[in-house]
Amino acid sequence: MYQWDFGILWSYRWLFLNGLGVTVGFTVVIVVLGLVFGLFGAFGSLSRFKAVRLTALTFIEAFRCTPILVQLIWFYYALPILAGVEMTPITASALALSLYGGSFYSEIIRGGIISIDKGQSEAGAALGMTPGQSMRRIVLPQAIKRMIPALMNQSIIQFKNTSLVSVLAVPDLVYQSQVAAHDSYRPLETYTAVAVAYAAILIPLTIIVRRGEKRLAVSE
Amino acid sequence: MSDTSKTISKIEIRGLRKSFGSNEVLKNISLDVAKGGVVALIGPSGSGKSTLLRCINLLVVPDGGSVRVGDTRFAFGDGSKLPDVRTLAKFRATTGMVFQHFNLFPHMTTLQNVMEGPVTVRRMAKADAEKLARAQLAKVGLAEKADQYPATLSGGQKQRVAIARALAMEPDVMLFDEATSALDPELVGEVLSVIQQLASEGMTMVIVTHEIAFAREVADRLIFMRDGVVVEEGPARQVIDNPSEAATRAFLSHFHRTGALPPANATL
Numbered sequence: 001m002y003q004w005d006f007g008i009l010w011s012y013r014w015l016f017l018n019g020l021g022v023t024v025g026f027t028v029v030i031v032v033l034g035l036v037f038g039l040f041g042a043f044g045s046l047s048r049f050k051a052v053r054l055t056a057l058t059f060i061e062a063f064r065c066t067p068i069l070v071q072l073i074w075f076y077y078a079l080p081i082l083a084g085v086e087m088t089p090i091t092a093s094a095l096a097l098s099l100y101g102g103s104f105y106s107e108i109i110r111g112g113i114i115s116i117d118k119g120q121s122e123a124g125a126a127l128g129m130t131p132g133q134s135m136r137r138i139v140l141p142q143a144i145k146r147m148i149p150a151l152m153n154q155s156i157i158q159f160k161n162t163s164l165v166s167v168l169a170v171p172d173l174v175y176q177s178q179v180a181a182h183d184s185y186r187p188l189e190t191y192t193a194v195a196v197a198y199a200a201i202l203i204p205l206t207i208i209v210r211r212g213e214k215r216l217a218v219s220e
Numbered sequence: 221m222s223d224t225s226k227t228i229s230k231i232e233i234r235g236l237r238k239s240f241g242s243n244e245v246l247k248n249i250s251l252d253v254a255k256g257g258v259v260a261l262i263g264p265s266g267s268g269k270s271t272l273l274r275c276i277n278l279l280v281v282p283d284g285g286s287v288r289v290g291d292t293r294f295a296f297g298d299g300s301k302l303p304d305v306r307t308l309a310k311f312r313a314t315t316g317m318v319f320q321h322f323n324l325f326p327h328m329t330t331l332q333n334v335m336e337g338p339v340t341v342r343r344m345a346k347a348d349a350e351k352l353a354r355a356q357l358a359k360v361g362l363a364e365k366a367d368q369y370p371a372t373l374s375g376g377q378k379q380r381v382a383i384a385r386a387l388a389m390e391p392d393v394m395l396f397d398e399a400t401s402a403l404d405p406e407l408v409g410e411v412l413s414v415i416q417q418l419a420s421e422g423m424t425m426v427i428v429t430h431e432i433a434f435a436r437e438v439a440d441r442l443i444f445m446r447d448g449v450v451v452e453e454g455p456a457r458q459v460i461d462n463p464s465e466a467a468t469r470a471f472l473s474h475f476h477r478t479g480a481l482p483p484a485n486a487t488l
Contacts, residue, residue: 122279123323123382127337127389128313130305137340141327 006189012180019176020197026094026172027159033098034158035151038105045110056106063103069164071096076168089168097165101158108154112147113139145216152209156202173197230255230393230424231276236285237297238271245271246282247448253393253441256422260429260439260456264471267445269428273395276426277315278308289315290392313341316386320398322378324370330357330381331366337389349388356384360414376407383414394418396427412438432475436460444468 009016037059044056063071076092079085087095116139124134166175177194181187231253238246245268253259261269274280275287284297292311294303303311325333334353338344344352357363360380370378379399386394396415400408412434419425419438429435435442435456442456444465452465463469 117323119319119321119323120325123317123319123325125279125309126277126312126315126317126319127385128309128311128341129337130309133309133340137336138325142325145327 002188004189005186006193008184008186009180009189009193012176012184012190015176015180016173016193016197019171019173022171023159023162023173024201026097026162026165026170027155029094030097030101030158030162031155033094034101034105037099037102038109041102041106042109042113045106046113059099060103060106063100064107068097068100068161069167071100072164072168089165089170093165093168093170097158097161100161101154104154104157105151108147108150109143111150112143115146116142145213148209148213148216152206156206159202160198228255229253230257230290231426232286232288232293233272233276234286236272236275236287237283238268238275238280239283245448246275249285249448249450251443251450253424253426256424257441258419258425258427258439259441259443260427260435261443261445262429262432262435262471263445263451266447268448269445270397272445273397273426273428276393276395277312277317278303279312279317309341313337313389314392316389316391316394318379318382318386318394318396318399320401322370322375322382322402324378324382324385326370329367329369330362330373333370333381334385334388337385341389353384353388356388357381359387360384361410374407375403376410379403379411380414383411383418387418392424394423394425396425396429398428398430400429400431430475432460432472444471446471 041056041060044052045060047053047056072093075096076087076089079087079092113135120138120142121131121134124138125131129137162172163174165172166178169175173194177190181190184190229252231251233249233251236246236249236251237244249268249272251259251272261272263269271280275282276289278287278294281302282296286293286295288294289311292314294311296302325336328336331350331353334356335346335349338349338352339346342349354363354366357366360383362377362380362384365373365377365381370381373381383399399415400411403411408431412431415425415427415434416438427435427439439456442454442459443450444452444459444463444467446467452459452463452468459468460472463472
């Protein structure tokens with residue numbers, strides 16, 4: 001029978017906290033940047049112009065249909081050779097994860113927008129609104145409500161995907177726990193603690209979002 | 221067409237054509253509506269009457285012909301370029317439209333729905349827009365529902381809010397697209413009586429409807445359409461009581477054409 005000893009992890013607490021800080025900070029950056037890419041992708045794929053639609057679609061499918069691990073390695077190792085763009089591991093992984101997340105956000109945002117009944121934008125147009133006004137005032141406020149659960153879901157996945165940046169030696173929580181596990185010969189305790197740390201951050205967040213959804217649903 | 225309608229017509233449509241793919245929905249339609257006139261458009265489904273109505277405020281952009289409302293005229297077809305979105309928006313702001321399925325904004329209260337046009341399109345100050353919106357809601361008998369969301373209203377109430385929302389833009393012309401077709405029978409009367417009141421105030425209106433008795437009562441002219449063409453046109457009572465075309469007779473035989481309008485507060 002295995003003898004658990006979580007006490008040993010206490011001496012690595014600063015390592016873990018450091019890693020956790022990098023993981024959370026990284027998530028904030030890739031969610032925000034990802035949403036920006038997602039907005040461009042969504043509106044691009046809904047554009048009146050075929051060239052814009054095609055560009056957006058190419059971006060979305062290129063990042064949606066290839067593995068994130070491959071993208072991370074590709075951005076860090078291949079881009080410098082092919083394009084001469086030298087990037088730190090942090091920049092390369094932030095860019096890859098943001099674009100990867102952005103491709104999924106694009107589809108969520110696009111889906112939310114087209115799920116709103118055409119009669120809504122028609123009613124806006126009949127009042128004399130420009131397409132931009134009816135998008136901002138009528139369609140988006142309703143569409144965002146529908147997007148929130150899916151956006152939250154994707155952001156949770158993004159949070160957990162940050163664990164992959166350890167392959168580029170970005171010192172996130174997983175990378176630091178690898179260090180701790182090698183040093184302490186206690187991988188079971190280390191990775192269990194890591195799993196608990198991820199869940200401890202995500203579960204309260206999901207509860208907050210669920211509450212928010214309920215409040216937003218009142219007007220429907 | 222008479223000379224008087226030429227000089228004071230509010231809406232003038234000439235040679236209108238529209239196809240969706242290979243399906244020709246409007247074939248060379250011309251139409252005049254006098255200032256203060258009420259025209260009812262009737263016909264079987266697929267006859268093109270809703271498309272014609274949507275061409276009047278350019279929610280549907282015609283392939284050919286011309287549309288004039290008030291002083292603004294647009295020509296379509298060979299060589300004429302499509303109006304840009306701002307020109308279209310400005311034009312639509314002068315016509316009110318009421319839809320079969322209400323299309324109220326579900327994320328706004330009744331009052332906010334009615335204020336939306338004046339605030340966003342006419343850039344009216346919030347306080348002025350609220351005053352105007354409350355007045356319009358009172359006009360359709362729903363002043364006390366101002367702070368409720370559309371989801372809590374009955375179909376008839378929703379449609380009256382939609383009428384108030386259109387009226388808040390203070391339009392020259394009102395277009396009704398089967399405004400009572402989605403309503404339970406006992407709720408039709410309250411909406412028709414609001415439309416009738418507008419007619420008596422001299423609002424220029426085009427009404428697509430299946431309520432033949434109502435058309436007979438409220439409209440001064442009636443147009444019967446089938447397969448994208450105007451089959452018969454004339455004074456409403458005359459066309460309904462003595463249709464001259466066989467197709468009109470056949471269509472009208474499905475309806476009770478006379479009799480009292482459904483009362484505004486019918487209890488069945």
